[in-house]
Amino acid sequence: MDVHIKAEFEKSGFSLHQEEEILQKCLTYCINFTLTPSDLVSYWEVYYLNRQLNGLTVENDDLDGFLSQLQNEHKESIIKEDSQLHVYSSNDVDMLLNTEVEHDNNVQECFLSSPINQYETSQLDSYNSPASNLGTIERPSSTGKLSKFISNHTTPFGQRSNKFVSLFSLNNDEDIESGTKVKNLEDSEDDIIRRVRPSERCSLQIHCSQPEPGCRFMYDRTEDKCNALENRIQRCHVQFSASEQYGMPTSATLASEKSIFAVGMICCDSEGRLNEKSILLQGSIEHSGGERVRLDLRKLPQFSFYPGQVIGIEGQNPSGHCFIATKVVDSLPSAPYTGLPPAKRPALDLENIKAPTSKILSVVIAAGPFTTTDNLLFEPLAELLAYASRKQPQLLVLIGPFVDSEHPEIKKGTIDVTFDDIYTVEVLRRLKDFLEYMGPAIRVVLVPSIRDANHDFSFPQSAFDFNIDTSHQITCLSNPCIFSANEIMFGCTSTDIMKHLSSEEISRIPSNSPSRDRMSRLATHVLNQHSFYPLYPPSTAVPLDLSLAPKALEIPSVPDILLLPSDLAPFAKRVPVGETIQVEEASKCMCVNPGRLAKGIGGGSFAEMHFNGNPEKTNVCIIRI
Structure with missing residues (x-):
């Protein structure tokens, strides 16, 4: 094809200065924008005349501007296509009833989804990767079925070969092993059988969620x-x-x-x-x-x-x-x-261990950002919801940032919609479609972050305040927060205390000491200090307000699961608490860093957990997306 491209340029009287490099780029343009060599040269002639370039030599430096023109032309064609009305036929009805339509091998498979508003159309045009191919994004539709939303571009995230790979497993006896690919989501189990399978709704109790939404902050003295x-x-x-x-x-x-x-x-x-x-x-x-x-x-x-x-x-x-x-x-x-004589403490330990428990829970945990840095399509979030729709956990914990203030498009201020609109359309509406598909058995917990562009910049941080039809299934909590699901206590903060402690800590650890595990030691600091943020002075990135809900940072008792999302390496560890605890089972806490769901232009990681009575028997898997 590069030979044909060169021939077309010479036919129009143009010569190539750096022939090999220019032909490489032109070949990429033809593939990405579905152009023939003659069409490409025709676009170049228009660009050459509009820019009034001197000479008939194609320079490598001029190709960047030429690429921008091709992108603009392609965007205008997409807008014209999206504005056309769709006439529904009997094939559409069969597709909705049977969830399957047979297509010719040369025709791409496309499912109906909820109507795309003006904001989403602008998202498709403005935030896709410049050089990309046609791809598919898993997305729940408003009809209650998981549909495939067809994007006109494929981002680097969409081009990955392995969707889900297990990075680390703890107490996991299943066929998911470290470094092996997780089973394909399209398993052989029939969708109808999977949907009617009985699933028990988990209980949810909030222990600490302060401050309240709408409070005044940054007035500390x-x-x-x-x-x-x-x-x-x-x-x-x-x-x-x-x-x-x-x-x-x-x-x-x-x-x-x-x-x-x-x-x-x-x-x-x-x-x-x-x-x-x-x-x-x-x-x-x-x-x-x-x-x-x-x-x-x-x-x-x-x-x-x-x-x-x-x-x-x-x-x-x-x-x-x-x-x-x-x-x-x-x-x-x-x-x-506290306040008990030493003779009664062993009896209290034995009482806690012998007490019957029914703490069983399946949970999927993910922390933002939920979109890659090259667009605002929220593809990792769509993939996560597709994964959860097949695994059917009882609880889905999503930790901010949702609309990341560190995203390049948001930092540059080039978007023409509000942060609340992005949060409502890309996060809340996806969750609403996901819950309609899953039914009333699943519950979702949302925890904000100080990096959320659509929320208050303070720590501790109040919960999100929104109105949605499925609000009885979505629970918004503060940052930090303490809650229980099926009597299993969770402690959670989206502030990266692990990274901040790592940069400030000094230590002297003997070579034969078990505390040489740095991640466990950092997590132990949080538990031993009974505080979600024991560091003072705080990091310059943390707007710590000590007058705002003074008890919000306290951890009154050791939780069963402590969620500490961080930029550091993902992990799941059973952390001992205290210096001299006589009964080992009473001193364990499962600390989990699920990692970031999106990292740069690629996917990150999340955690899947099955809690079986106590941290010793809990199965945790860190999965790369």
């Missing part, structure tokens, strides 16, 4: 910040005192040759990054007047510190200016133990 930090130190001081394991805590600033136990918050002596020479311990205002003392870590065999961490520390302060640490307790006593 220095006094509010001081009180929030003081309350954290005071609460830990009370818990250590009630545990009676380390004696009564005293001030670390008092000079003493004897070994003492103190409670305080880790901080840095300057605005730089924390290190072993700059680490300080700040006590509470009530017990030490808020004074700080330098820490000497030479005698500690291992430690893991970050700014804002509240710890119990044992050691000596001979001079009153430097506290020589010999032991660190970075996990607070469990809430059930």
